[in-house]
Amino acid sequence: MGTSERLANRVAVVTGGSRGIGAAVAAALFAHGSRVVICGRSPEALARASEQARAAAPRTESPGEIDTVQTDVRDAGQAQQVIERAEQRFGGLDILVNNAGIGRFGEDLAAQSLDDWRAVVDTNLNGVFHCCRAAVPALRRRGGGWIINVSSLAGSHPFAGAAAYCASKAAVNALSTALMQEVRHEGIRVSCVAPGSVDTRFGGGPTADAGWKLAAGDVARTVIDLLRHDARSLPSYVEIRPARPRRK
Numbered sequence: 346m347g348t349s350e351r352l353a354n355r356v357a358v359v360t361g362g363s364r365g366i367g368a369a370v371a372a373a374l375f376a377h378g379s380r381v382v383i384c385g386r387s388p389e390a391l392a393r394a395s396e397q398a399r400a401a402a403p404r405t406e407s408p409g410e411i412d413t414v415q416t417d418v419r420d421a422g423q424a425q426q427v428i429e430r431a432e433q434r435f436g437g438l439d440i441l442v443n444n445a446g447i448g449r450f451g452e453d454l455a456a457q458s459l460d461d462w463r464a465v466v467d468t469n470l471n472g473v474f475h476c477c478r479a480a481v482p483a484l485r486r487r488g489g490g491w492i493i494n495v496s497s498l499a500g501s502h503p504f505a506g507a508a509a510y511c512a513s514k515a516a517v518n519a520l521s522t523a524l525m526q527e528v529r530h531e532g533i534r535v536s537c538v539a540p541g542s543v544d545t546r547f548g549g550g551p552t553a554d555a556g557w558k559l560a561a562g563d564v565a566r567t568v569i570d571l572l573r574h575d576a577r578s579l580p581s582y583v584e585i586r587p588a589r590p591r592r593k
């Protein structure tokens with residue numbers, strides 16, 4: 346089977362698919378002929394992302410499909426609904442990309458508000474838990490599939506002023522490894538992708554001098570490579586870094 350054929354007609358849910366890395370992953374899956382449900386909180390951003398994915402995809406005989414669902418992954422019920430939407434609209438679920446995430450940077454832990462701590466942990470960790478818990482039964486009904494969790498280098502390389510973010514991503518790494526061991530014998534492949542700095546609006550918008558950063562498409566390509574990887578082996582944790590980061 347050709348590499349694109351492997352993704353054609355696959356049903357994917359991409360959380361946080363309305364901007365940045367998630368939008369690039371959704372567009373890449375759509376371009377490979379997958380049927381993609383993207384979710385996020387802003388309906389305007391979702392509409393924009395689906396238009397952009399359609400505009401960017403090559404014209405082929407078997408184009409993908411794209412659907413949007415306004416979802417807050419911090420809410421377990423909404424996470425469940427997005428998985429159900431994929432099953433109802435496209436007949437099942439093959440791929441979950443847990444990408445939705447936020448950062449709060451610059452405050453020392455002692456100065457951090459409870460609201461900020463909770464927002465980061467609820468989105469980056471609990472959101473991944475909610476979506477995985479909803480997706481595993483759906484993937485079992487399909488006889489296998491993929492869960493790809495977008496973590497961060499910050500999970501293994503914590504830094505000051507980012508305790509909540511670093512802790513949430515370290516927890517995602519641990520959750521991913523535990524889940525991978527629970528479900529791999531059922532053909533459900535769980536991988537974690539941990540990027541370094543990516544040029545997106547994450548954390549407040551692109552910097553003036555962002556040329557050294559990864560592009561969202563670089564991370565999307567890594568996700569696509571994981572989905573097309575040979576079935577015998579499982580790259581369970583992949584780091585991707587800017588090749589020439591700014592010197593400190």
Ligand SMILES: NC(=O)c1ccc[n+]([C@@H]2O[C@H](COP(=O)([O-])OP(=O)(O)OC[C@H]3O[C@@H](n4cnc5c(N)ncnc54)[C@H](OP(=O)(O)O)[C@@H]3O)[C@@H](O)[C@H]2O)c1
Pocket residue numbers: 360361362363364365366367384385386387388390416417418419444445446447468472495496497498539540541542543544545546547548
């Ligand atoms: N950019 C980087 O340098 C970098 C580096 C390493 C890892 N990452 C990780 O990559 C992922 C994507 O980041 P990005 O850079 O692409 O950020 P981004 O451009 O800010 O996009 C974040 C996406 O997540 C969605 N989102 C946020 N909170 C959500 C919630 N509660 N429920 C549903 N969707 C939600 C956003 O849509 P709404 O706001 O409309 O909900 C948006 O679609 C994150 O997990 C981040 O931690 C980023």
